[in-house]
Amino acid sequence: MKGVRRTGTRPQGGLDRAYRERMSTFIFDLDGTIYLEDDPIPGARETLAALRAGGHDVLFASNNTALTHAAYEAKLTALDIPVESHGLATASRSTVTYLQTLASAHTLLVLGPPALTEELEGAGFAVRHDTARPIDAVVVGHDDAFSYERLRLAHAAVSAGARLIATDGDRHVPRRAGLFPGTASVAAAVEMACGLSATVIGKPAGGMIRTLMTAVGAQAATTVVVGDSIATDIAGAAALGLSSVYVLSGIARFQPEALTPTPTLMLPSVAALIPALRHTRPDLIAP
Numbered sequence: 001m002k003g004v005r006r007t008g009t010r011p012q013g014g015l016d017r018a019y020r021e022r023m024s025t026f027i028f029d030l031d032g033t034i035y036l037e038d039d040p041i042p043g044a045r046e047t048l049a050a051l052r053a054g055g056h057d058v059l060f061a062s063n064n065t066a067l068t069h070a071a072y073e074a075k076l077t078a079l080d081i082p083v084e085s086h087g088l089a090t091a092s093r094s095t096v097t098y099l100q101t102l103a104s105a106h107t108l109l110v111l112g113p114p115a116l117t118e119e120l121e122g123a124g125f126a127v128r129h130d131t132a133r134p135i136d137a138v139v140v141g142h143d144d145a146f147s148y149e150r151l152r153l154a155h156a157a158v159s160a161g162a163r164l165i166a167t168d169g170d171r172h173v174p175r176r177a178g179l180f181p182g183t184a185s186v187a188a189a190v191e192m193a194c195g196l197s198a199t200v201i202g203k204p205a206g207g208m209i210r211t212l213m214t215a216v217g218a219q220a221a222t223t224v225v226v227g228d229s230i231a232t233d234i235a236g237a238a239a240l241g242l243s244s245v246y247v248l249s250g251i252a253r254f255q256p257e258a259l260t261p262t263p264t265l266m267l268p269s270v271a272a273l274i275p276a277l278r279h280t281r282p283d284l285i286a287p
């Protein structure tokens with residue numbers, strides 16, 4: 001039975017339902033949880049492989065828009081971390097999906113990295129770099145070239161009626177050198193200028209996690225979110241009523257976070273995940 005699962009066939013029928021009820025779904029954040037820039041967190045690969053060998057679903061949800069969805073798949077593969085086509089949710093791809101549900105969002109102003117623009121243009125949206133024509137939506141992502149001029153353009157577009165969308169709620173992102181300002185930091189400047197709040201697509205909003213859970217038929221009682229951010233990963237899990245594991249291998253290396261909401265478990269890194277769950281939540285690690 002487990003061999004059937006690993007080929008990618010989704011379980012069907014009574015016997016498979018019984019199998020489904022014994023397995024858990026693990027949704028991992030990437031930056032600070034699985035890797036720090038291009039360095040895998042020690043033990044991450046082994047933990048993911050062991051979970052897969054146990055028949056559990058291993059999925060990934062990243063707020064980072066610095067690379068395209070396809071580039072994140074390639075990055076995980078290069079790190080020898082297998083990822084199935086339904087197994088990765090990214091804030092940029094989720095933003096595309098959200099915009100596609102809006103009847104009137106065709107022309108965009110993007111405050112974000114080239115990869116976000118590439119993702120949006122690849123889905124057929126017109127990305128403009130000025131406000132000479134009406135803008136339907138301003139999309140704020142991980143804009144590491146943010147400037148007063150970009151803020152001015154976003155302010156002009158939103159003042160003229162454009163929606164304001166933030167790809168995610170990350171205040172900062174961990175890198176080897178420390179914490180760098182993230183999407184929410186840039187979005188806050190635009191929000192302040194415009195006097196309104198952005199619609200947030202990625203974590204802590206629940207869309208990416210729900211999409212992943214739906215893809216594998218996951219149950220809330222046996223789904224665990226693992227991440228290094230209380231404000232996005234753990235808060236996102238709590239809002240959906242899911243268990244969560246807070247790892248100290250990312251943001252907490254540089255800055256302590258208040259433990260609100262409280263994670264189910266707090267660990268040094270994912271390397272400690274399986275032994276800790278066997279001890280505290282054996283129901284989530286079926287033999």
Ligand SMILES: [Mg+2]
Pocket residue numbers: 029030031032033227228229250
């Ligand atoms: Mg992270």
